[in-house]
Amino acid sequence: MIEVKDLHKSFGDVEILKGISTFFEKGKTNLIIGQSGSGKTVFIKCLLGLFPYEQGSIAYNGKIFSELTEDQKRDLRSEIGMVFQGSALFDSLTIAQNVMFPLKMFTKQSKSEMEDRVDFVLKRVNLIDAHNKMPSEASGGMQKRVAIARAIVNKPKYLFCDEPNSGLDPKTSIIIDNLIQEITNEYDITTVINSHDMNSVMEIGEKIVFLKDGLKAWEGSKDTIFKTDNEAVTNFVYSSELMKKVRQMYIEEKQ
């Protein structure tokens, strides 16, 4: 469980987040949606402690992040996995070395234990014989899988994904979304996903937070998002022709 209270974040004079409060539950896929530039990445990086913020608090399981000592922060970070928008794989390491990296850094496991774990998570994300490839030789979808494998290899309690399916074709996107949801349910972790993709919303939006102009404009789930009258949300949801048609059919069906 992650609780955010009244989070404010500025760059220079520009206020990007203007007081956001919400919470993300364990075992659920929590989505943060909003247009490009609405502050999703900034929000998630504040949650991770990568950006300092001026006001507000972030609590992991009741413990306020900014009040932790350096050692406690490090312990907490070892329970966090993050999938960055561009995957952020280390390009001088092979795929297997990338996935092994957190284990090598933070555990005292033997080489064979680490190798077994790497095999296990790579199999979990459906990558079987890519161990010795370099990230640059892998396709976008493969890189995302590797990034997910690296994020979950050290059994995190919290998983963050910044636009996990940006730049992927629709079919691969759905596979990646479902993979994240399965992993979330399987290991009962708290997952927070940034997205601007309506497909993800419909697939895995167990909880949805809608950001607009630095504020939380709406909050709900995939079941309630199609019923809301909130204009900002409907504008976002029905911005594509396809979704407009879906809505038309929905209305006609009701009549």
Add this chain to the structure above:
Amino acid sequence: MLYLHNIGAYFLMIVEMFRKPTKWSVMKQLILKDIDDLIIGSLGIVAFISFFVGGVVAIQTALNISNPLIPKNLVGFATRQSIILEFGPTFISIIMAGKVGSFITSSIGTMRVTEQIDALEVMGINSINYLIFPKFISLLLYPFVISIAMFLGILGGMVASVYGGFSTAGDYIAGIQLDFNPFHVTYAFIKTGVFAFILATIPSFHGFFMKGGALEVGKASTTSFVWTSVVIILLNYLLTQMLLS
């Protein structure tokens, strides 16, 4: 104001470089990789430039002394002096600011724009130590590069003088042994050590704190080269003033 801010950030980065060290088993590999990239990878170009510039220095000196009263061994003497005092430490360091410096800036800068540095930070790794400390350690081997440059520069001078008929091998060797002042070598290696530190840290600073995308990585490499060279030239002046006069 911005300059002051950057200078402050640079010194904080250097302090941070020694804090919260990365696990030794991992660090060892990073250092070996950087020695390969930064030191071994530069030997070829350094050897090539040193040999031929050494030759040119010798020829220029020879051509400028037509007076028969000047002893023949002056060619060797003058070549040795210019190579040990300036060409080796300073000139090669400027070349290295271009080669090694832009490599460091662009590789760290690329890690910044592709969020690899964020990935390290999220894991709780001190990314400054992880990325910059190994470069600092590898450049402790930089004096060896400069020694090789000095040797090949003087050798190049000899080959050019003998081959071009400006001096005999005997005269040249007598020249390079003439009036040898060991403090000049000390001075050269003090400079080398300082320049090695500059070469490791200023390009890293420009890569680490860059903002933007791929285009900015290119710009950062250029700015980094300019600043590294400017600082090397200024420190060269200060150290020469302090040590030799």
